[in-house]
Amino acid sequence: MIIQGGNRLSGEVTIGGAKNSTVALIPAAILADTPVQFDTVPDILDVHNLMIILKSMNVKSEFSHGVLDIDPTQIIEAELPSKAIKSLRASYYFMGSLLGRFHRATLTFPGGDNIGPRPIDQHLKAFKALGATVSENGGTVHLEAQNGLHGARIFMDMVSVGATINAILAAVRAEGTTVIENAAREPEIIDLATFLNNMGAKIRGVGTDTIRITGVNTLQSMNTHTIIADRIESGTYLSLAAALGDGVMIHNVIPEHLESFTSKMIEMGVDLQIDSDRIFVPKTTRFKPIHVKTMPYPGFATDLQQPLTPLMSLAEGDSVIVDTIYPKRVKHVPELQKMGMQIEAHDGTIVVKHTATLHGANVSAGEIRAGAALTIAGLMADGTTVINNAGNILRGYDRIVWKLNRLHANVSIEDDSSVKIG
Ligand SMILES: CC(=O)N[C@H]1[C@@H](OP(=O)(O)OP(=O)(O)OC[C@H]2O[C@@H](n3ccc(=O)[nH]c3=O)[C@H](O)[C@@H]2O)O[C@H](CO)[C@@H](O)[C@@H]1O
Ligand SMILES: C=C(OP(=O)(O)O)C(=O)O
Numbered sequence: 043m044i045i046q047g048g049n050r051l052s053g054e055v056t057i058g059g060a061k062n063s064t065v066a067l068i069p070a071a072i073l074a075d076t077p078v079q080f081d082t083v084p085d086i087l088d089v090h091n092l093m094i095i096l097k098s099m100n101v102k103s104e105f106s107h108g109v110l111d112i113d114p115t116q117i118i119e120a121e122l123p124s125k126a127i128k129s130l131r132a133s134y135y136f137m138g139s140l141l142g143r144f145h146r147a148t149l150t151f152p153g154g155d156n157i158g159p160r161p162i163d164q165h166l167k168a169f170k171a172l173g174a175t176v177s178e179n180g181g182t183v184h185l186e187a188q189n190g191l192h193g194a195r196i197f198m199d200m201v202s203v204g205a206t207i208n209a210i211l212a213a214v215r216a217e218g219t220t221v222i223e224n225a226a227r228e229p230e231i232i233d234l235a236t237f238l239n240n241m242g243a244k245i246r247g248v249g250t251d252t253i254r255i256t257g258v259n260t261l262q263s264m265n266t267h268t269i270i271a272d273r274i275e276s277g278t279y280l281s282l283a284a285a286l287g288d289g290v291m292i293h294n295v296i297p298e299h300l301e302s303f304t305s306k307m308i309e310m311g312v313d314l315q316i317d318s319d320r321i322f323v324p325k326t327t328r329f330k331p332i333h334v335k336t337m338p339y340p341g342f343a344t345d346l347q348q349p350l351t352p353l354m355s356l357a358e359g360d361s362v363i364v365d366t367i368y369p370k371r372v373k374h375v376p377e378l379q380k381m382g383m384q385i386e387a388h389d390g391t392i393v394v395k396h397t398a399t400l401h402g403a404n405v406s407a408g409e410i411r412a413g414a415a416l417t418i419a420g421l422m423a424d425g426t427t428v429i430n431n432a433g434n435i436l437r438g439y440d441r442i443v444w445k446l447n448r449l450h451a452n453v454s455i456e457d458d459s460s461v462k463i464g
Contacts, residue, residue: 043413043432043443045420046452047402051286053449056293057276058084058440059108059269063230065132066207067237067269068092068112069139072101073215074241077113078263082294084108084272084440087129087433094126095133109266119144128153130437134162134204137185138211141174146186157344157409158370164198164205171196172212172220193218193257201226201338206253207234214243216257225253228339229270229299237267273299274411275439276321278349280304282418283323284312285353290449293320302342306332306350310357331359336367347392348374348415352422354394355383363392373408374415380405381419381427402427407434414439421451 059082068089071078083089083105093103096112099120103112119140127133131154140147154160166176166183171194174187193216196209206226213220225231227249235248241261247253276295283290284307297304297316304314304321310329315322331354336344344367351374354361365371369390378385380403384395402425407413413435420427429435432455435442446453 043417043429043435044454044456045402045417045427045429047400047420047423047425047427049421049450049452050288051283051290051421051449051451052288054291054293055279055445055449057271057279057295058082060084060230060233060272061086061088061274061438062132062203062228063233063269064089065092065130066135066230066234067267068096068110069132069135070211070234070238071112072096072099072114072117072136072139073142073211073238074114074261074263076262077111077115078241079266080110080112081266081268082108083110083269086440087437088132091126091129092133095122095136098123117143122149124150130154131160131204134165135207135211137165137169137183138208141169141172141185141187141191141212142215145188145190146184148182148184150181151183157368157373162204164200164202165208167199168196168205168209168222169212172209172216174212191216191257193220193255195221196223198222198224200224201251203228203231206231210234210238210245210253210255213255213257214238214245215259215261218257220255220257222253222255223251225251226338227251229273229296233270240265240267271296271299272440273303274343274345276300277303277343277346278414278418278439280307280314280321280323281349281353282421284310284326284329285356285418286422287323288325290323291320292323295319295321297321302340303346306334306342310353329353329357331357331361333362334364336363336365338367344368344371345411347371348411349418351378351383351385351392351394351415352400352418355385355397355400357394358396361394363394364390365392371409374412377405377408377412377416378419381416381423383419399424401425404428404430406430407432410434410438417442417446417453421446421453
């Protein structure tokens with residue numbers, strides 16, 4: 043990604059469907075006994091890679107203008123393409139959905155953002171509780187429930203989005219009732235449950251830390267599921283609009299999903315005008331430093347600490363981030379230093395000091411949100427910024443080049459072949 047920095051931004055931008063909903067909804071689609079349709083699907087690499095995985099199981103999918111049709115009625119058990127599996131994190135949701143559908147699954151370990159250790163012990167614990175045996179061989183996990191899956195009480199040792207979703211996917215067609223305790227409460231989990239419940243599933247309590255699932259025999263789709271707005275994309279545009287906007291209106295936002303983030307921006311001195319489904323970010327010139335601690339939802343999202351760092355560098359004083367979810371999630375720090383930002387990471391704490399000017403540099407997006415931070419910094423900087431590994435940004439930001447240029451930025455992707463699909 044090549045960015046000519048220095049332009050002030052203005053105008054309007056519309057947020058796409060949530061990446062972290064979409065990447066759970068697509069694997070969930072194979073639990074249906076009918077074709078399914080999703081609307082407001084973000085055009086991101088993760089979606090294209092999930093479509094490759096669906097194809098390997100003879101599941102047809104078509105994606106056009108934000109509408110994704112999936113027909114799982116001719117699904118077959120097949121070896122899944124490990125390159126596509128490794129290209130994203132959420133491929134691990136096929137563990138839960140294949141278990142639910144066929145009572146067995148064999149998958150290589152997932153990829154996704156390299157943000158420190160990302161174990162899946164809680165996912166495996168849930169599958170075992172539901173009656174599956176788990177065997178690992180090198181980089182492959184084999185799950186098998188010879189006597190089918192049965193309801194169980196699962197207490198999660200820690201709050202995990204992925205393990206909560208995988209437990210729901212495996213339990214939704216299991217025999218009997220499953221209770222997940224210490225469940226994650228992210229809005230994307232509610233979105234997934236809404237999709238499944240509209241097909242006849244019996245999932246209650248999503249959005250609280252206790253979820254009850256009574257298994258059903260069949261799931262049948264009757265209508266299109268519209269995916270909720272991406273709160274992380276929303277936060278990214280809020281941050282960049284505050285940092286270098288002359289007035290930016292952000293449409294298709296669910297403000298209630300962003301309260302931990304918008305409250306921090308307001309604390310910084312940004313006079314956000316929050317409406318029911320849009321937020322106006324006025325031109326702001328003075329910012330106060332803040333302290334941020336990332337927590338499970340409804341706390342401040344780990345995926346939004348990096349996109350906030352360029353804005354923090356404008357504050358008149360030191361801002362501090364403690365990422366309690368991923369203490370090693372600091373891939374943005376050395377790259378932002380190359381652009382002149384006064385930012386340091388020590389012992390799980392990131393400190394961002396006031397930085398008068400940033401300059402363009404040759405940097406690398408080590409993960410999606412580090413890439414978002416570099417994009418914002420590149421837009422703020424004097425001169426040209428080249429972000430290598432931009433595929434990591436395109437994993438999760440819907441049509442980002444087009445959206446930024448409509449706001450009067452100067453951004454391009456030089457070589458689409460560097461963008462890895464499959
Ligand atoms: C596709 C998707 O939705 N990705 C999101 C999801 O990732 P993901 O679902 O992988 O993250 P989790 O919520 O599972 O991780 C939370 C914490 O629990 C730990 N843990 C998790 C599972 C497990 O079995 N054992 C374990 O120790 C993790 O290392 C981490 O410290 O939630 C993260 C935390 O909000 C976000 O950054 C990711 O954007
Ligand atoms: C960590 C993230 O994604 P994933 O879990 O898909 O790697 C993210 O979206 O910030």
